[in-house]
Structure formats: C-alpha cells, structure tokens
Amino acid sequence: MSASNPATGRTTDKVFLEILNNRLNGITSEMGHIIHKASFTPFIKEAWDFGEALVNLKGEIFSYPRDIGVAFMATALMDELVEHFMKDCEPGDVLVCNDPNTSGGLCTHLPDIHLLKPYFWKGELLCFSWTFIHSSDVGGLVPGSIAPSAYDIFQEGFRIPPMKLYRRGELNRDLVDLFLANCRIPFYNWGDLKALLASMDVAEKRLDQTIEKYGVERVRDGMEDLLVWGEQRAKQIIGKIPDGAYEFQDYIELDITGEPPARIKLRLEIAGEDMHLDFSGTDPQVRAALNLPTDGKNHHFINAGVFNFFHSVDKSSPLNRGMLRPVRVTIPRGTIINPEKYAAVGVRFATAVRVMDIIIGALSLAVDSGTGTGSSGEARGILPAAGSGLLGVSLLSYIDARTGATKVNVLQPMWGGSGARPTKDAIDGADFAAGFLRNIPTETSEAEMPILIHKYQLSAEPPAPGKYRGGLGIDFSFQVFAPNAIVTARGMERFQFRPWGRKGGSHGSLAQTILNPGTPAERSIGKITSALHPEPGDVVEIITPSGGGYGNAIERDPKKVLKDVSDGLISVETALRDYGVVISAGPAIDIAATAAARKARPAGPAAEFSYGPERDAYEAAFTPEIQDALASALLAFPASQRQFYKSRVWQVVTDNGRAKSPRIKASEVAAALEQCRKDVTQVVI
DSSP states (O other): OEEEETTTTEEEEHHHHHHHHHHHHHHHHHHHHHHHHHOOSHHHHTTOOEEEEEEOTTSBEEEOOSSSSOGGGGGOBOHHHHHHHGGGOOTTOEEEEOOGGGTTTSOOSTTEEEEEEEEEETTEEEEEEEEEEEOSOOOSSSTTSOOTTOOSGGGSOOOOOSEEEEETTEEOHHHHHHHHHTSSOHHHHHHHHHHHHHHHHHHHHHHHHHHHHHOHHHHHHHHHHHHHHHHHHHHHHHHTSOSEEEEEEEEEOOTTTTOOOEEEEEEEEEETTEEEEEOTTOOBOOSSTTOOOOTTSOOTTTSHHHHHHHHHHOTTSOOSGGGGTTEEEEOOTTBTTBOOTTOOOTTHHHHHHHHHHHHHHHHHHHHHTTSOBOTTSOBOOOSOOOOOOOOEEEEEEEEOTTTOOEEEEEEEEEOOOOOOOSSSOOOTTOOGGGTTOOOOOHHHHHHHSSEEEEEEEEOSSOOOOSSBOOOOOEEEEEEEOSTTOEEEEEOOOOSSSOOOEETTOOOOOOOEEEESTTSTTOEEOOOOOSOBOOOTTOEEEEEOOOOOOBSOGGGSOHHHHHHHHHTTSSOHHHHHHHHOOOEETTTEEOHHHHHHHHHTSOOOSOOSEEOOHHHHHHHHHSOHHHHHHHHHHHTTSOHHHHHHHHHHHHHHHHTTTTOSSOSSOGGGHHHHHHHHHHHHHHHHO
C-alpha cells in the first residue's frame, strides 16, 4: 500500500506514513499532557484551553493530537509568523506573539499567547513546535481582558508583536518583565508560559529520537506526505457532495450596543473536489468586541465547521492543515469576520461559533440534497440542528485581602445543549463546537475563589421538540462573598435569536442571566456587557440555551416521549401539545388516545429550518433582500463607518424596529443610504 505525492512524484509507503503519523501524534499529545499537568491557571489545567502542534516551514500544521487541547486549532495557519521568524532564526530561539494585527490572523485576541520554536537537525531547520494558551488576564479594560462592549483593541490588553522570548537560549527578561507588569496575574501567567516551554523542550527530544530511528529524509518527506494524505481524503469527501451553490445566513447579536444584529452570510459552492466558502454580503465590522480577525484567509475559525464535518465523516484521516487545501474562501475586507486593524476582537469566538452554525446549515442543505430517502420516504440527513450557539465564559476578579493582589479566575466555560441529530436525540449540556474544552469542577472553583456554587446542572427549560429532541442547556448559579468583586462574561449569545431546528424540528430556547433569583430582588440583567459588580451575598444565575430539534415532533417514538415525562424533562401537557402523545396515570401511554390525537394533526411537509418567532419577525421587517442591497451599497463607504450607516438605514426601514413589514423596497435602499449620508453631512457642516 502506498500514497502518491503529485507535487513531487514521490510514492510513499502508506504503512510507514501511518506509523509516522501515530508517532508524531504521540509527540504532540505528550506536549499537551505536559501543559495540562504543569500549568497554573484553572482555565488551562481544568478547561484545557491550550494547543500544541508541529508545523512545517510553510506554516502548516502537519501533526496535531487527537486527545488533548483545543481541537479546532488543528488547521491554524502560521505562514506569516513563520516567514517573520525565518529571517533570523537560530537554535534556542523562541518566538512569542499575541497580536492579531501582526500575526497574519493566527492570534485572534490578546489573551491567546502563541509560542513558536524552531527544530534543527544537525544545523538544518526542519520544522517548528508550536503552543498556545488562553491567559486568564493580559491587562486591559476589565479583569480577564475581554469586555464585549470594548470598541478598539487598545482597550483589550497588552499587545506583543512577533518577537523573541528567547534568543539562542537566553531569556528576554526585559520583555517578560514588561508583559508581567501589565497583567493582573503575573505569577500565574509566567507559570503557564513555562509549561509551554517545557512541552516544546520535550518535543525537541522526541523528534531527535524519531529521526534517529527512521532517518531524516524519511521524516522530512513524511511531513509533507501527511499533508498530502489529508488533502486527498478531503477531496474524496467533497467529491461525494452534489455540485451546486447552497446559501445560509445567521446573526451575531448587537444588543450590547443597541444596534441591529450583524448578519453573516455564506454561499457554499461545491464543484467536483473543490469547495468555496463565499462570505460576500456579510455585515460590516462592529464597534464592539465581536469582530473575528481572519485577515481574509482560510482561517481556522472560519473553516472549523468544515474540518469538523470532514472528521465526522472520516475519523481515520490525519489531523492536519492539508485537509483544508481543497477549500477556498472569500471574505470581504471590513466585515465582522475580516475587520480592519485595531478593531476590538476579544469576543471573537462568539462570532466563530456562529460561523460554525452557518457552515453546518449550508452543508446540511448540500449533503442532504444527495442522500436520497429512507424506506419510509423521509429525507436522510447527516448534519444536526443548531446547537446552543454560545461559549459563555464567566470570570470572577477580586482583591486578595491577605496580599492586596488582584486574582482573576474563570468560573465556568458555559455551553448549552447540542442540536438534535438526524437519527438520534441531542447531547445535553454540551455542544459540538466545544473542541475538547472542559468544565471546571465545582470543588476547584470554590477552592480558588470566595464563592459558593448553588447549582451546576442541566436546565429545567424543556428541550426543543422534534422527532429527535434538542439538547438541554446548563443552569449555573453562584454566590459571591468578596467585597468589590467583579464578574465578567463573554460570548453570551442567543439572547435574541434562538438556535434553529431542522426538518420540522422546533427551535431551541433563549439564554438568560438573572441576579438574585427567587428573592424579592430578582431581576433579569441580560448580557453582562462590561463588568457586573455584585454585592457580597449576591447570587448570579446563567441559563444557556437548548439546541434545536430535528424532524417533526409528531413522529417521535411515544416511548421516548414517555421517558422524557418520567425523567421530568417535559410535562404531561407538553407531551400532548408538542408530540400528540397522551400520558395516563402510571405514567403510561394511552395508545388509542395517542393514535387519535396524532391522526387529528398529521405531520405534513417539514420546514427546512425553524428559526423562532424573534428572527421571523426581524426578517419580516428587514428582509434578506433588503439586507443584500444594503450590504452591497455600504461597500462604497469606509469600513469604519459602515455599521453606523447600516444602523441608520435599519431605523428607516423598520421604524426603529417597530415596523412589521419593510417601509421601503430593496431597490430603494441605495437612495435611503445616500439620504442618511446627507443628513449626517449636514449635521457635521
């Protein structure tokens, strides 16, 4: 068995390639476990928000672990960082960077600190080892460095452009001192960085052993051949998807700025073994921290949904950047997923999660169109309904009374439920976009912080109905005891628009944040836009959304409905209302009454997607056609002004959100935009 590399004409023994792939995966896995065991902050040692890989001289990851670290970083592209490093690269050097504006899109916000170390064999530069951590604080406007309401990157913390942390084995102490002086947790940050450095030292030793065993030429050739292998597998998967163009869109909520949501639009094009992700028509960058800095590239936060799909279809394929070689992207500059420099980007992962949702939606249209029908005549599918659509990371900061030092710790990375699958129910309390990110044990949180966790459980909100039900969200409630404490939360989405259901399945629920629940002082506070200042004794409750359902609920197996009732997930009344299942005392299924109830309301044709009443109402007044016309007309304006004028036109079209249908036609949008510009110009003059 062999694999052919068309670029070189070389034929590589496939058995050796499998052996090499497993060996390199073992190296990167060992790197990850060192980071896990040696790190200092709970977000690293408990939640596992870190990554590690081996990278070729073009900046492509050719080996990534399967068992540890953040999975979606496996396709990260480091071309510009590698190019910068290779101008002056020597043994013992280590490059450090956290700056989105000078890393070619690798760094996506300032808390992500990346290290790159060259690997030399007998004087020849063969590859690099790479690691990153998400630091719990790098300075900036709020503890934790991420405030959704920040409007430029200068508010978000300490920026490190690509520079040497080590030069020929000597630590750049001035740089370290400057960085640590500008963050709230210097001791912990330096501890985490030392864990990364230790893992890279071990990678160097393991690569030495690998080359000594197999020879430098076989290993050097194998690095490229692994990427070719990944590319070939991706092409085979794409080739089975019917050719065509498939469109989908969804929104990032901008209630934190009082503006209409930002639309992300995708046209997915399949042609043979090639895939094109065209995001033309996506809304402008925003004056909030939700911008995703991709530099217009085939970025790991853009292609994560595709990469996850590839590995769901073929779990045996290698984890490397080669799988994205057949995928091309178009992302207009100045949009929320390709902003100009200096835009705020702290909450960029909320936008990345939405991009994953959108890709899943478009791929489901593409894949389902070629899967035919089952024996019952229903369409077969592969991809799920929408999951919760958020990663709501909450943090607590307080002043240690004993030392006077500021402490910052992550309370919990909050996911909701996943979307239901075409053949089975969803997963409760976990979403497919999580990428190995784990929860933080209650015992760790209470040991590290002056809090008492009241609840960390599945939400009591009923799951989204469907032939296969949506996954339950999470209910997290904690009480704060420290004076002058600060709670921050980022990535809290789906407060306005619900996760969508698929093929007749219902939409999921909305997120909630409640202060002092169950008391006379209870109030809903929505998203925490900057910082919440609880009084000692206050309780904060965060409830994340459920995922969407899949298939018509009338077709759900009555035994599963009975189990949901028995488990307390739904009521007897809900069983009848949503599923047409009559539950009698016992509880037990009343078979005759259920048959009659279901006969009275046959399933009928299934809606492709169920978005929920909030989005339906929004798009009734601000239609996709009007949004298309506005996105096109806004291209004539500077990127920094587009969101401003989009909001002005939205006010005209929807009467400040009150209209139930558009007040102008799509053909009149350009004129309305020009009038808004004139109105502003007259005020300025």
